[in-house]
Structures are given as C-alpha cells and as structure tokens.
Amino acid sequence: MKAKMSSVNRQCLSDESLVAVMYGEGSTAEDEHRLSCIECARRFRRLEQDMTLIGNALSEPAVSRLARRDSSRRVRTAAPRLWQPLAAAAAVVIGFAMVWTQFADVVQPQGTKVAGEAATGGPSRPPREIALKGAPATRIARAALPEFDASVYLDAALGGALPCGWDDPLESGCGAERLRGAVSMPVLSGGDHYDDLYGLGFAEGYGFSDADYFAGLFGVGG
C-alpha cells in the first residue's frame, strides 16, 4: 500500500483517475496527489470547468435542429428497405435483357461476318465496321431503325458523302457545290438517321472520327 501511494504521489494522475477523483471515487492517494501536484490540480480544475460547461449546455434544451423535433421530424423513411435492392436488381436485369435482345437482333450477323473475315486473314475492313461491331448496343439499336441499312450508309460515308437533311439552316439541302464533289449520301427514308450513325461514329474509341469523316469527304488519306 505504501509503495502504491508513493508511486501515485510521484506520477501525475491519468485522465481516468482524475475523472474518478472528480466523482469522489478516487483513492486517498490519488486525492492527495491531486492536492499536492500543481499540474494535476490545474488539470483537475480544467476538468471541473469543462464538466460545468457541459452540464450547463445539456441542462438547457437543444435550441435547434439537432435535438428539436416537431411533427415534420417524424418523417416516414422510404419504408421497408428490402424492396429497394430487389427492385434495383430487377431493373438492371430487365435493362440488360432488353439491350442484349436488341444487340443480338441487329448486330450479331454483321459482327459474325467481320469476325470470320478476320479469322481467315481476309481484306482489311474499315474501322467503322469494327466500330459497329463493338459499339454499344443501345446506339446500334438506335441507328438501326426500320428501313436503315447501316452498311450502305457507311460505305457512302467512306466515300466522302455528306448527309442530306443537314441540321444547319445555312447549309440545308444536298447541293453539289456544298459537297465539293463528294458523293451524295443516300437519303434515308423516314427521317434523318444519319444523325444516329454520325453520333455513333463520333463515339470515342469506335474508330469513326472527325478525321475519318473529313478524310473521306476530301479524298485524303486511306
């Protein structure tokens, strides 16, 4: 006991011991040390001050939003949460199935052909064919609306054709002077599907870029 007292008296009290002393649960030695040690006395006073402040703060009601509740605070949350992940999973599965169906219907035959040529070391094909093969199915599906033959359209684009139905009002029509001698793009029935294809070609990483387009238009490059 003596040894313990002397060791306590030599060393400053831990924060935990100070808390115990504050609540009257410290040992006699700890209490004595607190009275004799300037540093521990200072820390003890600080602890008491803090606890007084905390006590005062908590004695008053929380003034604002953090602890106040009114009728609108009892907000129904999004109810049972189990259905949410299930619904999300179902939506993903349905979306994937729809995309897959369209992809299989529209692109698979052409893609198979291209793949076959590649395997037999056949003629090199323009990058946009490959692009079509690898393009996102949603875009393919959008481009492949009824009465639209993508390969014809792409061949024309390769040859430098410009689309009819250009959006720019100053360049409307398919005048020869505007096309600068390029072959006119086949007109698609039923609307301006070129935009779909054009958008597809511009997609990054699919090989049908501005450079391709203008190279074809002006007869430059391969």
Place this chain on the structure above:
Amino acid sequence: MRKDPKAHAREATLAATHRDGIARLCRLVLGDAELGEDVCQDVFIKVAATPPPDGADERRWLARVAINACHDVRRGRWWKTQYRRTDEFDESFHENDSRGPERCLLDAEQRERIHAALGELTERQRQVFLLRHFEGWSTEEVAEQLGLSAGSIKTHLFRAITALRDVLNESENE
C-alpha cells in the same frame, strides 16, 4: 371511480418536484426534446398507475422508470424504421439575447455541438453519463440498472466525458 385524494396529491407532488428533471433525462437519453416530453408524460402516467413504494427514493425510482421507457422507445420498431431527424429552421436558434448576438450565437453553437456530441455517443455511454453525472447515481447503482460491471461503467463514463470535452475544446479553439 374517484381516486384516493391522498394518492392524487402524491402524484401531483411527484410531478411538480421531478417533472423537469425527468423530462430532461428523457430528452437527453433520446436526443429529442419532444419525444422526451412524450416519454416523460408516459412515465408519469405509469407512476399514476403504479406509484413508487413507500420509503423509496422517488427521484431514482422515477429515473429508473424513465430509463426503461426510453429503452422501450429505442427498441421499438418505429424508432428503428421510421424515426429520422431532419434539419429544420428554428427561430429560437436565432432569437435575441441580452448577451449580444455574437456571444449568443457562439454559446448556442457550442451548446448545439455538445448536444450533438451527446447524440453521437453510444447508447450505453450516454446513459451512463446521464445517470452518473446528471442524476448523481453511484457507479454501483448505474451498473445495477444497466446490468454492467462497475469497471465497464467507469470506462463508458470516461469515454463519454472525453468525447464531450473534445468537442468543447474544439469549439473553444475555433
């Protein structure tokens, strides 16, 4: 059937003496002023049905009932699934005060932070702190009420105090 006037008077005395303290305890345990009021009302309704035994420490008896009622609320399905706090504008937060607007705002912010810090404590830490610090229960009494060991109570209390002091010192340093 009319109630015994003596019992009625005792209830009134209990409510007058302890209502504010029990309401504060409920409010702090639940971290919600109005819900605390509701639970406090429930406590006094229960007390009306089952008054504290003669000779019992009324305040402690009421605090026990209040703590158990708060437990029930927090354990309830409603609390777990539908209770959600929302941030709302509160005029009282901005009300005028003789201390001057800046001091008033600082005090209010500090109070908010301390209340928020209390809300961040674990339920055990909060209960231990409130019973030990506000209700003045001994470590053994808190341990008995919460079914924990005395050592565990001391640890919870120390952690709670440390967390609250950290918040206080942070706001003072800003």
